[in-house]
Amino acid sequence: xxxxxxxxxxxxxxxxxxxxxxxxxxxxxxxxxxxxxxxxxxxxxxxxxxxxxxxxxxxxxxxxxxxxxxxxxxxxxxxxxxxxxxxxxxxxxxxxxxxxxxxxxxxxxxxxxxxxxxxxxxxxxxxxxxxxxxxxxxxxxxxxxxxxxxxxxxxxxxxxxxxxxxxxxxxxxxxxxxxxxxxxxxxxxxxxxxxxxxxxxxxxxxxxxxxxxxxxxxxxxxxxxxxxxxxxxxxxxxxxxxxxxxxx
Ligand code: SAM
Numbered sequence: 324x325x326x327x328x329x330x331x332x333x334x335x336x337x338x339x340x341x342x343x344x345x346x347x348x349x350x351x352x353x354x355x356x357x358x359x360x361x362x363x364x365x366x367x368x369x370x371x372x373x374x375x376x377x378x379x380x381x382x383x384x385x386x387x388x389x390x391x392x393x394x395x396x397x398x399x400x401x402x403x404x405x406x407x408x409x410x411x412x413x414x415x416x417x418x419x420x421x422x423x424x425x426x427x428x429x430x431x432x433x434x435x436x437x438x439x440x441x442x443x444x445x446x447x448x449x450x451x452x453x454x455x456x457x458x459x460x461x462x463x464x465x466x467x468x469x470x471x472x473x474x475x476x477x478x479x480x481x482x483x484x485x486x487x488x489x490x491x492x493x494x495x496x497x498x499x500x501x502x503x504x505x506x507x508x509x510x511x512x513x514x515x516x517x518x519x520x521x522x523x524x525x526x527x528x529x530x531x532x533x534x535x536x537x538x539x540x541x542x543x544x545x546x547x548x549x550x551x552x553x554x555x556x557x558x559x560x561x562x563x564x565x566x567x568x569x570x571x
Pocket of ligand 1: 334335408409437508510513540
C-alpha cells in the first residue's frame, strides 16, 4: 500500500514551509486539500504541481473510503489543510482513522501549528496545557464551556476569529475572572503579528478600545486556575457528589 503523509503548511509566512514538506508534496500521487484553490496558490509559490483533491468537513465522510482504496492500491497521498497542522481544528480525522483502520501507514511531516506557536511566545506556563480549539459561537454555550473550565489548573489554549474575539474575551473575564494572566497572539508570522499579555480584564479592555487589535486571527492563552480555585472547585464537586447521593 501507499503512504498517507499528513503535511503541515504555514500559518501565515510562506517561508515556514519545511524542506521535507516540499519533497513529500512533490512526490505524492495526489494532495488532499481542505480548499484546493488555497492550496494551489501555495503550491504555485513553491513550484510544486500535483493533482489536488478536495477534502473538507462536508465531504470527508463520503471521500474517505475511496481515498483509502487508492492508498491500498499503492498510491501515496498527502493531506494538507489551509493553514498549519491538519486535524488541529481542521479536517482529516476521518481519513486518518480510516487509513489506520485499513492498515495503511500514516506518516507526519510536522510543521507550523498556531496553538504551539502561541504557547512558545506567550510567557504562560506551557508544561501542561489544554487545547480547547474554537469556543461555541453562541454566548450561552460559550459561557457554559468556559464555566466548565474555570477550575482547570492547566493552561488553556483557544482559537478565535476576528468577529468573535471581543465577545469571547468578555466572556472569559466573566467566567474565569479578570485577574487571570493571559496572552493574546494575533496574526502570528504575518505582517501585523502582535502578542499582548496581561490580566484578562486588561486584554479585553485593550481589544475593545482598539479596532486594529480585533483584526486577523487569534490564539488566546490563559493561565490555569490557581491551586486555591482548583482545590475549591474539587471540594465543591466532592460535597455535591455526597449531597447528590441523598437527593431524590
Ligand atoms: N490547523 C491550524 C493549526 O495548526 O494551527 C488551525 C486551523 S483553524 C481553522 C484556524 C484558527 O487558527 C484561526 O481562527 C486562529 O484562531 C488560529 N490561527 C491560524 N493561524 C494563525 C496565526 N497566524 N496567528 C494566530 N492565530 C492563528
